[in-house]
Amino acid sequence: MSTTGRYEARCRLLLRTYPRSWRAHREQEILGVLMDMHDQHDEDPSASRAPAHRPSWGVHLDLLTGGLQTRWERLFSFLPTAVRDRIAMLGLVLGAAVSTVIVAFGEITWPWRTAPVTTLTDGSSSSYVAPVIQTAGPVIYGLWVLALLLTLAGRAQLGRWLLAGAAAGALLLSIVRVIPHPPVYVLAPLALAAGLSTTGRLPTARTTRGWMAAGYIALTGALAATQLSQADTSTIWNPFQGFYRPGYADQGMHSLSVAVLALSAVCVVAGAIASLTGRRWFVAVLVTALPYLYLTLLSFSGVDRHQMLSTAAELTTVLLVGTALVAAGAKWARRDASRPADHQDPLS
Amino acid sequence: MASSEMREPTFLLLTALAGQPQHGYALTQEVAHLSGGRVRLKPGTLYAALDRLADEGLIALSGEEVVDGRLRRYYSLTSTGAGTLERETQRLRANVEAATVRLRTHGATSAATSQVTP
Secondary structure, three states, X not given: OOHHHHHHHHHHHHHOOOOHHHHHHHHHHHHHXXXXXXXXXXXXXXXXXXXXXXXXXXXXXXXXXXXXXHHHHHHOOOOOHHHHHHHHHHHHHHHHHHHHHHHHHHHHHXXXXXXXXXXXXXXXXXXXXXXXXXXXXHHHHHHHHXXXXXXXXXXXXXXXXXXXXXXXXXXXXXXXXXXXXXXXXXHHHHHHHHHHHOOOOOOOOOOOOHHHHHHHHHHHHHHHHHHHHHOOOOOEEOOOOOOEEOHHXXXXXXXXXXXXXXXXXXXXXXXXXXXXXXXXXXXXHHHHHHHHHHHHHHHHOOOOHHHHHOHHHHHHHHHHHHHHHHHHHHHHHHHHHOOHHHHOOOOO | OOOOOOOHXXXXXXXXXXXXXXXXXXXXXXXXXXXXXXXXXXXXXXXXXXHHHHHOOOEEEEEEEEEOOEEEEEEEEOHHHHHHHHHHHHHHHHXXXXXXXXXXXXXXXXHHHHHHOO
């Protein structure tokens, strides 16, 4: 195969990161641009390198991130832009508030404990000394807070990538059990809220009036203060992973779980309305919300400890099945999108 | 929520299209030229921006052709896009004029201060 042929083949491979419907409309056009760029490189007398047989790493990264971003945005395209933008900002603010509380009180001031404080047979307590940082949780929480600050400072795109990193990190920590991590029901709502926050266009200091950016920060602070004021400061047995958990984090996760459910409910209602024209997306959104409804009900109810311990694997299964159903829903929706009638959105 | 400012790549893209309809590769070249080589749009970024601008009604597809077996689509500025670019240009011009006046004053003050100081 010639150098040009190999270059084109690599470009086509990279473009597969974009959704099929996008490629049907755009692939030949963007491929033309890539090949023009390749020709320009070959014709440039200042280019000292041999003819390129693949795009630069910068173009690799650009197409990979562009493709993933396009796929992700299409997943939520059934929602009107205004709804998506508001969900994104609410998700960001709520997650940042919860993260602030947990990183300050859940991890540092009153850390998660990786072993229970047991009472020995002679009546004394074990001599377990907790390290300053107990789990990898602060990485996730830090990303959240940084994303909020960067977004309000005008770097919304970077904020989106931090949120995507927070979501990926939270999911990864839930799966990779080697690294100490907060309970699954702490990570799961944070991951979902981070996901929701990357579906819309986040308003930045440049695109909002000055008082709105200050308002978002004030709202974050107020939510964090509310969680603190309502928190039970006693340690509670964490039935999921044998941790003790402070009441601050407990309260924070309850708040976030409810908020995520409320946001999911908005998606369900909007999806249901959209489905009146034949869209089936609300089914996918519904099954997304179900695992978190299940998690929230469990976290609120006083279920027997042993029974709850046995549900850890069950929760993971629910999450995985939920994700698989969402993926199936996405394919279903793509088929729908190819029908002319589906281009009408009753909410827009 | 009021959009009060436009990002530089968007401004350059709209400026590039203000002259005449352009295809994707020509747009990357034109943006690089307009920015003195500072802004070099890669294809993924370019098409994400074109999709967004088309959604917002600032640009529109104006034609297509096949050159050497390669599909080229031409984009043009809509009247909404021209209005948006005009407003952004006025905003930037006002900023430049304000800064120029202040800098002139600053220069005069500095010169006077240096003459007084022994």
